Amino acid sequence: MSLLFAVWTLLCCILPLEATKEDLRASLDEDNWFDASLHKEELDSLMRDYQGVRNLCCLDVFGFSGSMAKHWTKKGFPAIQYDIALNPRSDDLLGKRGYLHLTRLGLRLVQGAMVILGPPCAMNIYLSTSVHKRHIFGPEGDTSNKRVRMSNLLASNMACFLELLSRHRSFWFIVEQPSSSYLFKMEFMLALSALLFCKKIHTWLAFFGHDLPKPTHLVGTLPDMGTLCKKMTKADRAKFRARLERRQAKRKIPRKYYIKEKKDGEQKKMSVHGCKDLAFSAHYPSGFAHAIFKLWITAFQNL
DNA sequence: TACTAGTGCTCGATCAAGTC
């Protein structure tokens, strides 16, 4: 590793963190947030000087459950997780230290490695439209809201990381978001997709073992990722509903993801709100990890 | 601290109308 890179990383580690009690996922004050897009050339130069080890086959970014990294490791391929929930001090992509840590992990990737990213979508999906106020002509949403700014910067830094890493490493990646997310409509994501010739597919995670149907968009460069496309029919829906009932019956405490009910006095209008187990639905099922691994290993062996 | 109200996008299914 270059001396400059080492010094910068060390300085970032020494700087005090200003943790906020109300939101673990933002370990820094907004004044200390780091916008990587404003430092591209500087970062590019640092990356060019990297001379450390290259020993990772998979990087599981934002994957708190770690199902991807675990799957790769189980199959004998070194993998690592990056998630603020696991390491609030070093894995905060909103901060310079967190960004540099991710950069270092990216530089450790071997040729043809896999990067899977599932950025937080709470401030991107339709369910929280009343808060983020995103729409087709303004996917950046209400930037007077701190959480919206936070979400936007996180996604922008992710896109910047992928763009810069593609200059120095040959790798494949997949970014996952629920289908109603505005993430892939953001300008920087469209630019990234065009730059790296990404494909976009639609699928349903229920086909890979998820409790809920969970319609999902995948954007990325992994060869043959189109084979992950699934179509949900009425019969499939019934099959997965029955499967969920069987699973719930076996659980000591059945999971409660959300409540859906009709509004008083209105015949059709439905109201939906999440429950405490909603966060579980963010975990990737092992079948999904296996499906991606299968595509990856085929491509990797054909290198 | 606990509770409640409110937000709307996406995809698949279905049906009607139009075209060959």
Added chain:
DNA sequence: GACTTGATCGAGCACTAGTA
């Protein structure tokens, strides 16, 4: 009658701010 196209509807959904 078979097929295509477009409109409409239903189902599903990694929440948060405001208020008592």
